[in-house]
Amino acid sequence: MTDVVRTTPERVPLVEMRNIRVAFGGVHAVDNVSISLHPGEVVGLVGGNGAGKSTLIRTLSGAHRADSGEILIDGKPQVIGNPRDAKAFNIECIYQTLALADNISAPGNVFLGREVATPWGTIDDGAMEDATRKVMGRLNPNFKRFATPVMSLSGGQRQAVAIARAVYFNARILIMDEPTAALGPAETTQVHYLIRQLKNEGIGIFLISHDIHDVFDLSDRIAVMYHGRLVGTVRKDDVTTDEVLAMIILGKRPGEATREELQGLQIGEVTSS
């Protein structure tokens, strides 16, 4: 048996989202969800397709506006109306789609919307390429194609560009929506290593993933969503993967689900598949 974790009152969370609601034409994509994130913490956000994970996170990155609810950053209520606002609070997001402009080079994408300018107001491509070479050296040392448009790069390389963009600007709050979905095993390991490194630097990370094992590997806490609702947030060490899977599939906290429901899931097979 496990308890649902409440945020510890003595520490001020980096982000606190309270009672967030988002509706699309009468359908509640996100229904009264509250979630928090502390410095140096990884919170895994899981749930089936259409559970509302991405929508919730997009209200934090400024891609969507919540219909109601509030967002506190360092304990103060703030308005995030667009991606620029979010970036001003050092909230960076790696979207599932990567959100890269395919016709532009890697440095151009890393600095998109935040170009380095020369004193004459022109774009300083040299400085941007230099900075990109440095950050990519950390993420993907084999990366050499700084001049070609990113459309001709491999999936892993494109992912590295998207990650570089998020890390370069001193993110304090990092949102990663399926960061390893397009990656091979070696690249996935690299991303895992990076997440741990960023966590040690005190960055708070929301990690959305379909891979329950990834989430267990990396997260401190796991928030489960089901049909727009938050089923609960659990401490990773307090639960088993089967219990989290039951939360994802049934939308009920451990202890709420009946024995019959749990047996009906045949979770052993689900996890091994």
Added chain:
Amino acid sequence: MTSAPAQGSKRGSHRLRRALTATEVDLRLFGMLVALAGILIGFHIMSDGKLIQPANMVTLAVQASGVAIMATGMVLIIVSRNIDLSVGSIVGVVAMSYALLMTDWLPALGIGLDAPFQWLIALAIGLGIGAFIGGFQGFLIAYVGIPAFIVTLGGLLSLRGSVWLLSSGAAVSGLHGEFRKIGGGVLGSIGEVATWVVAGAACLAIIGLIVYNRRQRQRFGFPVRPMWAEVLLGAIGCAAVLGLSAFANSNYLPPGLATQYAAEHGITEPAGGLKVPLGFPWPILLVMGATLAITFLATRRRFGRYVYAYGGNPDAAELAGINTRWTIMKTFILMGVLCAIAAAIGSARLNGATLDVGQSDELYVIAAAVVGGTSFAGGIGTIPGAVLGAFVMQSLAYGLSFNGVNSPTQNVVAGLVLIVAVGLDTYSRRRGSTR
């Protein structure tokens, strides 16, 4: 992954390709230059060696100038996944405004055609009208969210109607003498000395740019072009500029006017007639200026970067925090201003405005941009390419009519060339992307 270089091939085409790669020359642009030269030489041969002469080439370039100037703006519009069908009608409205301002409206305020700066006031107001029309359409497209095709189709119709309403259906003529120079011709050319000054400045700029770029790359220790390639590029660039200038300076004042000129300046005319070099006409200088300015905006300023980013992936641009609506609106404002410049050339050449100034220009402008490599899928297109596209299309029309081909046949050829050019481009792009 690194692409495998062509190995062991001793064929010349491969060596040329490698040399071109080293100079980082845009192959598409190079191909278009070759095509343009091919068209001109072809028609030159067809006409028994009469076509390529300074006077003809200057006429051809002046005829293409309006479309070329507007094509630079159309590239940015198409790159950001929009279209502007109203450019021809904007030209019509602004040209008529220039004519009415100079002959009617400003004189009513006591600023007559004899006032030395009257034409500048008219020009400034015309540019403002162009910017306003473009801005209004851009607002409807970017902020209200009406598709660009619809907004500018509406603009095409209603603005053309406005031309008629402005002048009550009459043609207007008799513009300010200084204004007429914008249209080129004998009076509107800058002369021998100024042409060489422009050429010298352009050469210095080319060399300066090459040196600056090399320094920038060296500053960060990036790989640079081999020295021979830098020198070659600079030499070719300067040779082209100087060659064009010499060519423009070998276009002389017609004999009758030269005699008059000699009399006015107290020169005794030599036996073979006085040769007064005309140099670059203003429309060609305006094309050069627009090409440089818009290329600078497109490649060196944030605005241009955002236009291309939006064209490549609108969502990415939005999520990167770019003010995409304002960016789109600005492309239309810029288009309106370029239309006003084209309208100045058009009305200056006519010494007035008729109801159909700029009619069907939208089609030629879009064709020029597309022949120049601009993709309707968005995100791809270059300004110099579109300008070359305008010259390719005009060379075809001029070459055909020079050889006595009638204008319906010219249109058939122009249409087919448009389709073939885009077809070839699509084919080569598809091959390029799978490599």
